[in-house]
Amino acid sequence: MPRPSTTADVFSAIAEPRRRQIIDLLSRRRGVAVGTIVMLLGLPQPAVSKHLGVLRAVGIVSVSKQGQQRLYELNLEQLRPVYDWVKTFDQYWERQLDRIRAKAERRARELSSATGKTTRKKGTT
Amino acid sequence: MPRPSTTADVFSAIAEPRRRQIIDLLSRRRGVAVGTIVMLLGLPQPAVSKHLGVLRAVGIVSVSKQGQQRLYELNLEQLRPVYDWVKTFDQYWERQLDRIRAKAERRARELSSATGKTTRKKGTT
DNA sequence: TTGACATATTCCGTAAACGGAATATAATCC
DNA sequence: GGATTATATTCCGTTTACGGAATATGTCAA
Numbered sequence: 447m448p449r450p451s452t453t454a455d456v457f458s459a460i461a462e463p464r465r466r467q468i469i470d471l472l473s474r475r476r477g478v479a480v481g482t483i484v485m486l487l488g489l490p491q492p493a494v495s496k497h498l499g500v501l502r503a504v505g506i507v508s509v510s511k512q513g514q515q516r517l518y519e520l521n522l523e524q525l526r527p528v529y530d531w532v533k534t535f536d537q538y539w540e541r542q543l544d545r546i547r548a549k550a551e552r553r554a555r556e557l558s559s560a561t562g563k564t565t566r567k568k569g570t571t
Numbered sequence: 572m573p574r575p576s577t578t579a580d581v582f583s584a585i586a587e588p589r590r591r592q593i594i595d596l597l598s599r600r601r602g603v604a605v606g607t608i609v610m611l612l613g614l615p616q617p618a619v620s621k622h623l624g625v626l627r628a629v630g631i632v633s634v635s636k637q638g639q640q641r642l643y644e645l646n647l648e649q650l651r652p653v654y655d656w657v658k659t660f661d662q663y664w665e666r667q668l669d670r671i672r673a674k675a676e677r678r679a680r681e682l683s684s685a686t687g688k689t690t691r692k693k694g695t696t
Numbered sequence: 697t698t699g700a701c702a703t704a705t706t707c708c709g710t711a712a713a714c715g716g717a718a719t720a721t722a723a724t725c726c
Numbered sequence: 727g728g729a730t731t732a733t734a735t736t737c738c739g740t741t742t743a744c745g746g747a748a749t750a751t752g753t754c755a756a
Contacts, residue, residue, distance in 0.1 A: 451742070452586065458586040462744085463575065466656065467583070473660060493745070495704050514702050514753040522663050529657050531591065535598060538647050539654060541574060561700055576712070587714085604735055616717070620734050639723040639732050 453503035456527050460506075464489065465497050469520065472507060477517040578628035581652050585631075589614065590622050594645065597632060602642040 460466055467487055472478055480498065484491045498518060501507040505524040509516045552566045577583045580591065585591055592612055597603055609616045623643060626632040630649040634641045 450586070452744095454573065455586070455588075457588075457591075458743095461575070461580070461586040463582075464581075468637050470659070473663070481574065481701095486691075490746075491703070491749085496744085499704080507577065511724080511753090516703065518631045522660055525657070528653075529660070532650070532654050534595070535647055535650065535654070538598075539651075579713095583713095606731095615716075616716085616733070617735080621714085624734080636723090640734065 452500050454525060456504050456506070458529065459500055459504045460525070462497065462500075464493070465501060468494070468497055469506065469525075472518060472520040473522070476519045477510070477512075477520070479512075479515040479517055483518070500560070518565065572612075577625050581629050581649060583633070584625055584629045585650070587622065587625075589618070590626060593619070593622055593626065594631065594650075597643060597645040598647070602635070603642045603644070604637075604640040604642055606640070608643070616625065 450458050452462070460469070464487065468483060471483060480491070483489075483498075484494050487494065498507060498509075502509065506521055507518045508521050509518055511517075535556060559567055575583050585594070589612065593608060596608060596611060605616070605619055608623075609619050612619065615620075621623070623632060623634075625633065631646055632643050633646050634643055636642075
């Protein structure tokens with residue numbers, strides 16, 4: 447058994463870069479026609495339709511008919527498993543940010559304490 | 572061209588449920604031997620080694636030798652693209668939480684204002 | 697109906713992914 | 727050295743993903 451099929455699992459569905467692009471696009475506008483996506487992303491129409499089909503299958507997007515167009519919009523709550531999983535490591539991300547902050551502060555301190563000393567030549571080890 | 576290869580793209584790498592399990596496991600302990608993972612997850616050893624290989628290739632985990640064991644540990648910063656991408660929709664998640672909160676509050680209000688009134692029968696529209 | 701447009705589906709080919717079994721490598725102990 | 731343990735790699739088979747081209751469906755308009 448390979449990876450869970452893209453049409454059944456959110457994580458697999460978003461593994462495709464162009465699908466993430468589509469999601470990004472739909473997160474900014476609502477009710478976007480397929481043709482618009484085709485134009486904006488510069489992909490062949492069947493490709494877009496197929497990707498939308500996958501996203502539809504996992505429930506990430508939903509469609510509505512308007513004349514001969516199909517308007518797609520995001521259904522972000524279907525993306526929540528991903529959000530939740532990543533959120534698990536929040537603690538870590540914050541620690542990382544702290545580390546970066548600390549480093550910046552230390553550098554700032556070093557800089558200020560170096561004020562008045564002779565500037566080291568570049569390349570001097 | 573199928574999906575970007577699991578060994579090159581973080582999103583593809585984490586599309587595999589068992590790989591996420593391994594990541595979860597490694598997020599709780601550091602320096603875990605392969606055998607431990609095999610035991611804890613109940614997977615065949617070659618499977619684990621292969622999954623670890625994928626995670627290694629994307630940089631999510633790193634190894635160190637200790638005797639004849641290989642100790643794996645997480646390298647979570649490699650997961651940041653996922654975190655960042657999902658974070659994009661933070662606004663949305665918060666809105667969702669607000670909606671849930673609001674609904675709960677409304678329900679609470681309804682409950683308190685219903686105090687003293689006769690209880691509506693279930694199914695009454 | 698016919699025709700133009702918007703979108704979906706099908707068919708085909710190629711490239712991987714994953715699992716399983718067997719085997720290889722590498723470190724340790726006798 | 728040989729045996730044992732821990733881990734990695736290889737080979738094979740099946741399943742699936744994706745892209746592209748062609749085609750089908752569906753909708754409007756005249």
